[in-house]
Amino acid sequence: MAYVLPPRLDTAAAPPLRLALKKLVEQAKPLAVDGSAVEQIGQACLQVLIAARAAAIAQGQPFALTAVSIPFADAAALAAVDLSAA
Amino acid sequence: MDLDAIQQIFFQECEEGLAGMEGAFAALRSEQYDAETINGIFRAVHSIKGGAGAFGHERLQAYTHQYETLLDLLRSGALTLTPALTNLIVAAFDMLADHVAAARDSGESPDDAVMLARLIAAASGEEAAAPAPAAPAAGADEIAFTPAPISLGDDFDDLMAMLGDVAPAAETADAAAGAAAGPQDWLVTFKPTPNALDNGGEPLLLLRELVRMGGRVQSCDTSALPPLASIDPEVAYLAWTIAVPASVDEDDIRSVFEFTDGCAVTLARGAPAPVTVAEPELEPVGPTPTIAAAPAAPIATVAPAPAPAASAAPAATAPAPKPAPPAPVVASVVAPAPTAVAQTIRVDLDKLDRLVNLVGELVITQAMLAQRLSENNMAGISELTDLDHLTRELQESTMAIRAQPMKTVFSRVPRIIRELEGETGKRVRLDIEGEMTEVDKTVVERIGEPLTHLIRNAVDHGLETTEERIAAGKPAEGVVTLSAAHHSGRIVITVSDDGRGIDRARVRAKAIERGIILPDAVLSDEEVDNLIFAPGFSTAATVSNISGRGVGMDVVRKNVQALGGRIGIQSKFGSGSSFSLSLPLTLAVVDGMIVTVGDQTFVIPLSHIVESLRPTDGAVTAIGVDGSVLDVRGSYVPIYPVAEQLGLGGGERDPANAVLIVVEADHGQAALLVDSIQDQRQVVVKSLEANYQAINGLAGATILGDGRVALIIDVDALTAHRVRTPRPMLAHAA
Known part of the structure; x- marks a missing residue:
């Protein structure tokens, strides 16, 4: 089941996002994240997502970004961050 | 693959191209467009023209030719885009959509003589501010290009567009051509201070500023990022390298960072790396490309939508002047690497x-x-x-x-709005939010009609005329907002307007006149609002041919209910109304609670359930003859015994011996009284309508693990009315 990212991912949303992703990563299962609802995302949450992806991969679990919204894709492209690459 | 199948793909691509154009028009209107926006429109039209020629749709081809001629002049800068021209382009687009539809359905092509004349006139500069070079009104069925000056990059572009797809290589060529020609670009490295995110700081905005100057973010350095377990989510860890064109003034670059205290910024002239055009294509996943320049425009490689312009996805890649150190697996990288493999396939x-x-x-x-x-x-x-x-x-x-994505439905709305503007003379601005929200195809397919009606209703009945708006001190232009969002396992689509709102006194008077309610009925505001969904209700003094096309709001509600959805209104007299549709994400499966009532098994959809309770002494209070309410932590919730509501013999009636399931329904919370709870699991919905017939109070049926059929309760319908006399209607069902 994909974890659906909330629409607003500003700095204030980063701590709860980190906790949620940390919990998911700790389950040591393939992690799927759905970014289709994201309307706004900043550096703080991008960092958390990069770290979550790294943590999942370090555990040998795939990290899949199943869908992204345009604002999300836009921000990721702007920051030259690729969360979708295997 | 036979020709028909290929043609089918062509029409699908037409649809995608048209949808992409619609998006671009929004940018044109809001004047937030760049050369790429116009290029995107041009390419879409150009692709359609190419396909039309290949499949022998002459009228379509002739039409697109003139359309493309005008667009080409715009994109080459020979013509300047004026509001009048924007309007013409949009109007021409609507006709293009009609042309495509006619070609697809082998129908009659629209009469495009007037539009063609306007396009030709505009291309010759008659409707535009800037004079154009003589754009020959070439023979309509001629495929040849107008002789506008085009660059090498464009040439590639056109070639690829003709082939129906733009490979990233074309863009690479573009970028490469640019890089080779220019002097040395600026190389900016930027590392925000750890506290850069405090007080709402957002370093990405600075990147955006640089991109606006023509910069390309080349790489993101994530090496300082701690592991997830120890990361402080409110500290900035990332750093970037950005290439900014040499033509940009150093002071301008520095001014971007003016108000960032102490962040590390270095500025240097980098040497443009030699580029061979073919390289990225030959080695799509080569070992080196940890760096790929991110384009200024949004990328859509992983976007769920068939990118309206697969052709326009700007995956510009240029080898970086200063390669980053080999990245760990986590990777400090990057925009999607150029890949020659298609990301999507079409499936029957x-x-x-x-x-x-x-x-x-x-x-x-x-x-x-x-x-x-x-x-x-x-x-x-x-x-x-x-x-x-x-x-x-x-x-x-x-x-x-x-x-x-809801976009497939929403992209048709701008045209509806344009037509309504024409018919009503009102000025309407459409705001769309959440168009990438995804929902099951069946929902997408069936939501169109009710949504169209709501939009028509909002413009026709909701918004005032321009004069009325001005008199009421509102902006002349009315705003209709269309939004979609996921909300606790459902999709909520909202159509709101900033118009006159519901005149409850008038609604009430009308309902009394129509015999829908009694003159002395005591109704809450919400109940009055909901009267407009009553069959046979219409408040417009004269039924216009816009929203009154034989479909009333009652039909809208029925359609929405058939999708397993609910419709709600919020309205404030004088300042607008908002209709929200809450729909299930899919119609095929529901998470349900399996309950027993008498000797029957029922499924209650989990999306409705708030909690389940075994009432303690004193929690249930009798009301009236045989009604009772449940005290849920201070608020009283009416109890509906399921057996009684469905007219079943047997089944528990006494709350003290039963389980009460508190549900959220159309009319607020209610408690369903059942004998016991068996299980909670996913059930596959089988339609009652398709296999038997619709039954009020039931949403469908499912097959249980033991092979028996269980009926799925329609919570809203079941709690709409309290049944007082048991009806023996289900005795033989199930």
Whole structure:
């Protein structure tokens, strides 16, 4: 089941996002994240997502970004961050 | 693949191209466009023209030719875009859509003589501010290009567009051409201070500023990022390298960072790396390209939507002047590497439906297996849990294949609004939010009609005329907002306007006049608002041909209910109304609570359930003759015995011996009284309408693990009226 990212991912949303992703990563299962609802995302949450992806991969679990919204894709492209690459 | 199949693909691409154009028009209107916006429109039209020629749709080809001529002049800068021209382009687009539809359905092509004349006139500069070079009104069926100056990059572009697809290589050529020609670009490295995110600081905005100057973010350095377990989410860890064109003044670059205290910024002239155009294509996943320049425009490589312009996805890549150190697996990288492999495939819908059906059967078989195992005291085996997880995942993945962004529905709305503007003389601005929200295809397909009606209703009845708005001190232009969002497992689509709102006194008077309510009925504001959904209700003094096309709001509500949805109104007299549709994400599967009532088994959809309670002494208070309410932590919730509501013999009636399931329904919370709870699981919905007939109070049926049929309760319908005299209507059903 994909974890659906909330629409607003500003700095204030980063701590709860980190906790949620940390919990998911700790389950040591393939992690799927759905970014289709994201309307706004900043550096703080991008960092958390990069770290979550790294943590999942370090555990040998795939990290899949199943869908992204345009604002999300836009921000990721702007920051030259690729969360979708295997 | 035969010609018909290829032609089918062509029309699908037309649809995608048209949808992409519609998006670009929004940018043109809001004057937030750049050369790429116009290029995108041009390419879409150009692709359609190419296909039209190949498949012999002469009228379409002739029309697109003139359209393209005008667009080409715009994109080459020979013509300047004025509001009048924007309007013409948009109007021409509507006709283009008609042309495409006519070609697809072998219907009659629209009469485009006037539009063609306007396009030709505009191309010759008559409607534009800037004079154009003589754009020959070439023979309409001539495929040849107008002789506008085009660059090498464009040439590639056109070639690729003609082939129906723009490979990233074309863009690379573009970038390469630019890089080779220019002097040395600026190389900016930027590392925000750790506290850069405090007080709402957002370093990405600075990147955006540089991109606006023509910069390209080349790489993101994530080496300072701690592991997830120890990361402080409010500290900035990332750093970037950005290439900014040499033509940009150093002071301008520095001024971007003016108000960032102490962040590390270095500025240097970098040497443009030699570029060979073909390289990225030859080695799509080569070992070096940790760096790829991110384009200024949004990328859509992983976006769920078939990118309206697969052709426009700007995956510009240029080898970086200063390569980053080899990145760890985590990777400090980057925009999607150029890849020659297609990211999407087209699948016949029948195949998909077959897959969904099979998965449904698998879910049922899995439930049966679970039942059988539990009969042999083997319910706890871990393989069963694994199978359960796998089945669920398989089901969700299958559903995800069917998921489509609401954009496919929303992209038709601007045209509807334009037509309404023309018919009513009102000025309307359309705001769309959340168009990438995904929902099952069946919902996408069936939501169009009710949505169209709501939009028409909002413009026709909701918004005032321009004069009325000005008199009321509102902006002349009315605003209709269309939004979609996921909300606790459902999709909520909202159509709101800033118009006159519902005049409750008038609604009430009308309802009395029509005999819908009694003159002395005491109704809450909400109940009055809901009267407009009553059959045969119409408040417009004269039924216009816009929203009064034989479809009333009652039909809208019925359509929405048929989708398993609910419709709600919020309205404030004088400042607007908002209709919200709450729909299930999929119609094929529901999470349900399996309950027993008498000797029957029912399923209550989990999305409605708030909590389940066994009432303590004193929690239930009798009301009236045979009614009762449940005290849920201070608020009183009416109790509906399911057996009584459905007219079943048997079944518990006494709350003290039963389980009360508190549900959220149309009319607020209610407590369903059932004998006991058996289980909670996913059930595959089988339609009652298709297999038997619709029954009020029931949403469908499902097959349980033991092979028996269980009926799925329609919570809203079941709690709409309190049944006082048991009706023996279900005695033989199920």
